[in-house]
Amino acid sequence: MPESPKDETKSLKKSLEYVAKLISTAFIVILLLIGAFLIYYFISAKIVSKKTGLPPKLSLYTIVSGSMAPAINRSDIIVNVRIDDFTTLKIGDVITYKSQSSLIENMTITHRIIDVKIKNDGSREFITKGDYNLSADSSPVQQRDILGKTILKIPKLGQIQFLLATKLGWLLIVLLPALGIIIYDILKVFKVLGVTGKAEKITGKDITQVVEKEENKKIIETLEKIKKNPQLFARNHTEVRNNEVIQEEKNITPPIQNIDESKVNETSVNNNEQPESNEPLKIFPNDEDNNNFDNPNEL
Numbered sequence: 315m316p317e318s319p320k321d322e323t324k325s326l327k328k329s330l331e332y333v334a335k336l337i338s339t340a341f342i343v344i345l346l347l348i349g350a351f352l353i354y355y356f357i358s359a360k361i362v363s364k365k366t367g368l369p370p371k372l373s374l375y376t377i378v379s380g381s382m383a384p385a386i387n388r389s390d391i392i393v394n395v396r397i398d399d400f401t402t403l404k405i406g407d408v409i410t411y412k413s414q415s416s417l418i419e420n421m422t423i424t425h426r427i428i429d430v431k432i433k434n435d436g437s438r439e440f441i442t443k444g445d446y447n448l449s450a451d452s453s454p455v456q457q458r459d460i461l462g463k464t465i466l467k468i469p470k471l472g473q474i475q476f477l478l479a480t481k482l483g484w485l486l487i488v489l490l491p492a493l494g495i496i497i498y499d500i501l502k503v504f505k506v507l508g509v510t511g512k513a514e515k516i517t518g519k520d521i522t523q524v525v526e527k528e529e530n531k532k533i534i535e536t537l538e539k540i541k542k543n544p545q546l547f548a549r550n551h552t553e554v555r556n557n558e559v560i561q562e563e564k565n566i567t568p569p570i571q572n573i574d575e576s577k578v579n580e581t582s583v584n585n586n587e588q589p590e591s592n593e594p595l596k597i598f599p600n601d602e603d604n605n606n607f608d609n610p611n612e613l
Contacts, residue, residue, distance in 0.1 A: 369461045371396050375410055375424065376472035381444030382408070382424060386464075389472040392424060394462030400438050405430060408464040409442070415453040424464060425451060 358370060373394045380388050394410050397403060410424045428450060429441035439454040477483030
């Protein structure tokens with residue numbers, strides 16, 4: 315049997331709700347994973363750098379200039395891995411380092427290696443250049459200044475960092491979603507209250523009738539059971555009545571342990587005692603009555 319348009323609408327609505335719920339759940343899971351990774355990264359980076367003085371095994375940097383365009387653009391995030399063996403670095407690799415140039419001393423730079431030179435002591439120094447720049451960097455990069463080699467680029471993700479650095483970004487990304495969740499919960503409460511109110515308006519007048527119908531239905535079911543099996547009902551009724559009688563007898567007759575034995579003994583002694591008297595036992599209270607008994611003709 316084909317579904318009616320109303321049923322199709324309900325089915326479509328249910329499917330859309332399921333998809334929306336799935337997307338929101340996936341989004342929340344992704345955010346939680348990113349948050350967990352960032353927490354792990356910052357904590358491990360602090361611990362490693364504090365203990366060894368070396369850069370962390372993995373590091374993240376946000377690009378703030380266009381000197382490496384078009385390979386790496388502004389607001390891209392790069393992932394670097396620490397270099398333990400500098401002989402593995404070659405021409406064409408992109409590295410992040412601390413600049414020793416007088417113009418930009420101690421600034422973090424990410425440029426490409428265009429030449430490698432071996433010094434007399436066996437260490438290496440690297441000539442670097444930005445892809446967008448016309449000339450090489452003024453100062454060679456020493457091994458001790460290298461923070462890591464770039465292995466991954468995440469395009470435009472750094473825009474979130476730039477946005478969070480502003481008051482407007484903080485408002486849009488943090489406060490507005492929180493406010494939206496609060497408003498959504500309030501609307502859900504009002505919706506539930508509205509549905510409850512409508513139900514009371516529709517069924518409020520007939521609610522007693524509904525209750526009476528339910529009670530009558532139970533009575534009818536009981537009567538039907540009695541008709542089908544009257545002997546069972548009679549036996550159950552007799553058992554109930556016997557239980558009631560037993561309970562009444564328990565309430566009337568005091569328990570044996572509550573009877574005072576001293577009073578029982580006293581009553582027994584009083585019953586066995588006979589009054590002491592020397593006078594003859596009189597059947598009638600006076601002599602006249604006795605005379606009347608001897609002379610029945612005078613009655």
